[in-house]
Amino acid sequence: MTELSLRLAVSFVQILAEVSLVMLTVAIMTLAERKVLGWMQDRMGPMEVGPYGILQPLADGVKLFFKEDIVPAGANKAMFALAPMLTMVVSLIGFAVIPFGPDITLNIHGLTIKPFVIADINIGILYILAIASIGAYGIILGGWSSNSKYSLLGGLRSAAQVISYELNVGLAIVGVLLLSGSLSLVEITEAQSGGFWHWFIWGARPDGFFPIHTQIFAFVVFLISGVAETNRITFDLPEAESELVAGFFTEYSGMKFAFFVSAEYASMVLVSCVAASLFLGGWNAPYPGTIFEYIGLEQLAWIEHIVWFAGKVYFFLFVFIWLRATLPRLRYDQLMRFGWKVLLPIALANIIITAITVYLFPR
Amino acid sequence: MSFVTESTARWIALVATLADLCVALPLWWLFDPQTSQMQFTEHVAWITSPPIYYSLGLDGISLPLVLMTVGIMPLCVLASWNAVTTRVQGFMAMVLVMETTMVGVFVALDFVLFYVFWEAMLIPMYLLIGVWGGANRLYAAIKFFLYTLAGSMLLLVAILVLYYYGGHTFDILALSQGTYPASLQTWIFLAFFAAFAVKVPMFPFHTWLPDAHVEAPTAGSVILASILLKMGAYGFLRFSLPMLPDASRMFTPVMVVLSIIAIIYGAYMALAQVDLKKLIAYSSVSHMGFVTLGLFVLNQQGIEGAVLQMVNHGITTGGLFLCVGIIYERTHSRLIADNVGLASPMPQYATLLVIFALSSLGLPGTNSFVGEFLVLVGTFSWSKIATAVASLGIILAATYLLWMVQRVVFGVPTPHHLPKLRDLNPRELATLVPLVLLIFWIGLYPNPLMSRMHQSVTNTIASMSREKVAPTAHPSAGVITPLLVDSEEPLEIQGGSR
Amino acid sequence: MEQVFFFYFAVVIAATSVLVVALRNPIYSTLALLIMFFHVAGLYVTLHAEFLAAVQIIVYAGAILVLYLFVVMLLNLKQDVRYHRQWPMAAAVGVILVIEAVVLTAMKGWTTPAVAAGTETAIAGAGNTEAIGDVLYTTYLFPFEVASVILLVAMIGAIILAKKDIGEREA
Amino acid sequence: MSLYGTDLLALLPELIIVSTACLVIALDPITPASRRDLLAWLSVGALALCLGLTGLQISGENVRVSAFSDLVAIDAYARFWKVLLYGVTGITIVLSLPYLKAERIHLGEYYGFILLALSGMLVMVSAVDLLTIYLGTELMSISLYVMAGLNRSKPRSLEASAKYFVLGAFSSGILLYGISLLYGLAGSTKLALIAGAIGTRGTDDPLVLIATILIAVGFGFKLAAVPFHMWTPDVYEGAPTSVTAFMAVAAKAASFAAFIRVFVEGLGGLKADWSIMFLLISIVTLLLGNVVAIVQTNIKRMLAYSSIVHAGYALIGFVAAGRGDSLSGGAPGLASVMMYLAIYSFMTLGAFAVIGMLRKGGVEGEEIEDFTGLAKRQPVAAFFMLIFMASLAGIPPTAGFIAKFYVFMAAVDAGMAWLAALALIFAAVSAYYYMRVVMVMYMRDPNPSSIAPPRLATSPALSFVLACAVAGVILFGLFPNPLVSFALQSVLTLK
């Protein structure tokens, strides 16, 4: 029983750390987005709260926290309250299988602990897909329960969009799964160690450099679909300020609104993590081994790994913002056509080609 | 069908029926009256599993019926020469199909073949009544159809049961040789009864007949009365008696009672009719009562009388219906009240009508007298009371027929009602005169007919009186094992039916 | 521990399945079903079928049920929910059947069936994704192909049925 | 890793069907509407090819070739049904062409769906594994759901589709639950193994019985046997007539094929139990189907009930097979069912074809009253209908009689003469409503208010096929030998 409680305690600590990290990132993102957007649009972004506005997230948080909780008349109260929580939870629990750092095991009182991944389950990627597929519910329910036509339309659009693009996400990663032969994110990441040419986006065989198994197309599909999954511009049709006010969370305010927003950012982080793990080698550095190893600090190699991982994730997050700064919103039919008629065939073709190359040149 | 014009159709039908007649007539002389065996047999494998054969043959019972059939049919075609004006091609086709099936019924020696012919005539007859019939034809047609079909469905079951209990064969002769447990016989008899009694029709099942006869076109009525009704009686004679002797004996009282009821009831009903066709239809019920009565007294005279009466009834009633048809063509009414006093405008017609009526009521010297007399003789040996009651039917027949004749032929016509009716034209004469000749021939000299049927009837009686104990053993050995049959083991028979 | 999990899942599954049928608002029914799907997935995990658990959520919760919700909302169904008039009868029949099934099953228990004789390769430690894949693409290749054709049919069929202007192609 | 070369070869006809279906669907958008007939002929061509291949495939009579790890069997039994299904499908396609044009729903996908449904049926008839059979059933059903709702401008069509779908899904759920229980019994869904497991577990196991009942109920829906028939009239009435014909004929035949295989090969050990069950079902089916059919005014509904009734007749043959002492003792019963369905298929198809032909020029052709005086307006069509109706009623010398004859023979053989008698009484009842159609056609004059005689929605090919069907119905009535021996040989491969 002590072992169980110990394990629970460790898991709890891990979860806590993880959640706070993610929430920190989210907080940073809320600021970073506004800053970067501002800069890209020759503006400054928030400047008032704290030096250069760095305390803005805090201020936002406080404001939202203390804001009156408005429930629209005719709304379905339970659902209305449930939706943001659901969204939030779904966004956060996906992180359980993300390996932030190398696959080290620690032994504490006979208890093996993997410090950088909460749960190294053998179907990690499927778990993430499963979790991601739940994400639609929060949006859909939020939209429905608000008793507002804008919200409902936003919710419905989001349902269609999320279902459509989930498929592409799922199909895009199949190539990676074929290459790695595993569903565990940890193993997938490990399979990409040894330099950037082993990353699946490049896709060289372990003994070569030539990109025979390149997943660049899958990567692009994944990235685009990921943007759509998280309802980000250019695919933010569910929100679509100009037509739907604010889409499914038109009627939300206060903490519930904050939940939605932070869930959106958290899922961005999640997509970035997954993209980094699947295509950009996760915690692996773009060169064999680590610098810390070369200089004899093997024990601290994990720092380098984590830095690399964080770097990749932040790169993706930056790309998200960058895209938002650059691109206009798609029209709804364009969105659907793009998903079904462009991305889906590409993803399928990628699977076939990868299968053939893997069959001909096994790893 | 449009490439055959109406008149061509008539001629085709006439030629075909006459050709049939020409082919069939020699049988009369080629037939060997000394034997009870089937003659002119055909035996061709038809369906292999179960073994069903295209098996035909004639004996003394079927010969007269076949000849009567092929004889009546040309008359039917002639009778409908001008009467049928719509869809003539279809009509003639149906008549020919009917002839095929009716002849088939009388000559089939395979039970399934028999059943196929038996059932196949339903549709053409249904159409004959329903398409070319009178005002109430729809009701009559469907009633006829359902009555006969329902009865014959049970016949099929009985056939199948007989197949399994009779040694896995559908051969009628072989089945007639077989012996069956008594209780099984009872059930099968009832099934047969359902089919044949409806066709005859016997008393409780006769209600389709007046409707059908009245609504059918002339040819249809003739076919119905002359031939179709005989098929029921033929079925009793061919199947019920030889195959199910015990049951037949057991049911004799019932059958006799029903027959007598039919005789009296039919006659009474006829008395009440104002419609000529209905009158004749009910007279048919009455006359067919004599046939079944003769059959089920189970003796030589009775059965021979019954067979003879079948032929007689075919001829006489056919003639009567033809007469009604002729008058209907002229006055467009079948009511007695509308056809009064035809003797003066139509003397030939009146004469013939009187002859047919007299034949129908059994005047000595006409054919029906011989038949009915034989039946009554046969009945007498079985029960005197029955004979007495049945004789009452003859008297009633005389009543209604003479009454009819009196009014129709000799009545005083209402003036407005007596146009210049043409007398019979040659075609009509050609339809009626042969029948008259037959009436007198059989009435005066029935012996050729009797002699031809004698052996077969004797044989039937003999096969009945064979001491048939209900065996439990199964006479299946030696017959062809059909592919369909799983095992050689006989099925357990408990109480004959399950 | 196992028992606790099982009973938790079982109770929730049973309760939510009743709710699916009993709730009057289709949305609530759908959500009850959603909860049930999760617990069924949990049950699969306790049965060492993790792969199926994930697939259950992806397919059922992620695709099928979202479609339901989508339709329910698209058609904006909120109110018109009634029971059949014969519901007491149906309920009675149902209860009897439940009792019967439970009694029968519990009474007989589950004697060891004669499966070992089967030609199926008995795979130790079922639940292995690889094992599933292996069997799926070798032994059950044919049903797999049939299933793919089913999906094809469903896809085209749904388009034909739901697309608005398909009839106008016929001039 | 093998590429399953021989397996694929064994399933060549199915592959051809599926690929033709895909081809048709793919070609449809690039085919101009005026040339869409070509798709139909392409489909027919594929069917002809498959017919030839299936004929070639099996050399011996008692040989069973198994493919795909014994999930599929290529044997004479399957061949019988396959040949039947090819023929039926081909006829359906031919009769669909003019009908669809008249209804203005001539979509290329229609042919694709027919072929896909056919492929599902082919799977059903040849699979010897419960799950594969289930998948085949689903493939067939889902295609049919869509086809039933094809006429989307008509709410009736969609409603039919919805009802069909709801009950279809329900029934397949029940079926699948039964399958899962049997899997639990045997550790496999292969029929042979299930039979073995039942043999070792004994037949009084309640779970076996529950599973059997569930599977029977599941199949009961597919066969449209009372009390699982309630979807039939609605769906048959609402669906486009050509689809109705296909459902009434092909789907039923395939369901029967799978049904027989499942219950004989897999659950043969429970003969005593299920034969009683189906006995009751068949009686109720005959009773209710016939009685309700009488009051119908819509001919498609009438034929729907008629199809229910015919399922009841076929079930009699099946029950007779179950009552035999040994399985080979059941052979004549099973053969009679097969013959029954084959014959039923052609006569029903013919009847539906005539109904479909009337769909033009303002005449709906679905109410029985619409047939008034058809014999005067369209004597040939009326004559064909007459033949089909007579055959449906089982009147010799049509094939319908032969079908009934064999079924009742099997029943009497199994010692159930009373059942045969009962069924025949019902047959007489059924003749009433069939003959009513004949009556309306032949014995009523055309309604004078109906203006010009409508042109029939027909084509030379359809006329030819119909003539063939009529000829077939009569010829099989007169010379049933080939069919009988074909069915008898086919049934022998059932284990």
Next chain:
Amino acid sequence: MIPLSYYLILSGIMFLTGVIGVLLRRNIIIILLSVELMLNATNINFVAFSQYFHNVAGQVFVFFTLTVAAAEVAVGLAIIIALYRAKSTINIDEFQLLKW
């Protein structure tokens, strides 16, 4: 180790709930949901047996069931939407054109 019969009872309850739902409810959506219940009951059976036999085939069957369920839902919802467009109701009792 949980006895197999527990799983069977659970799935039986689910299945029967589904059956009752189909029979009881009139909203076609709920009916379809009840069908999903039935399919899930089947899946539980398959998985439980599969675990019990250490035979992975049962899990494969669940796969097929899922496929079929998805296909059915796609078609079914398409039908419902088309029907709703035509009739503005999805209550089975209001399908009056075709009587039961």
Next chain:
Amino acid sequence: MTFKAWIKTITFYELAVGMKATMSHLLHYKPITMQYPHEKRILPDNYRGMLSLLRYDDGTEKCVGCDLCEAACPSRVIRVVSAEVPGEPTKRYAKEYYMDMTRCLFCGLCVDACPVDALGMTREYEWSVYDKRQLHLNKEQLLAIGDRSFPVREKQLELQHPNVAFFNVAFKHLPQKPD
């Protein structure tokens, strides 16, 4: 679609150009944002801000109550009640002068219309108020604004173009008024 266009499409060329543009803005451009309360932009000379009434250098109101401004105003902002100067029958003045600034759209037509240049547009723009009644200005308030914004008063009218207010900078040759 030409081959070149196709290549551009599949390589996301346009997208890349856009991304490059935004990135270059991120890297190379200074923000153009003005931190408004803290810093304010330089107003152009012809800025049309708050309206005001002007006086001559002797403190007398320029306005002669002619009502032309009221007639010229498209928004009916202005209401003038004119009266004779007591004792001087030929001279009139605006006895009351109201401006409803909530309606004003700062078109300047009134200024143009004024024959005596009694109206002026100041550079004041921070006129947010809590109560919009405060924007209903009377003559005294308007004169106060004029006094505030135009401390240097005109003595004469010699610089005035017949149709243009004296502070109209369109006439560059005219001497500009210091801020």
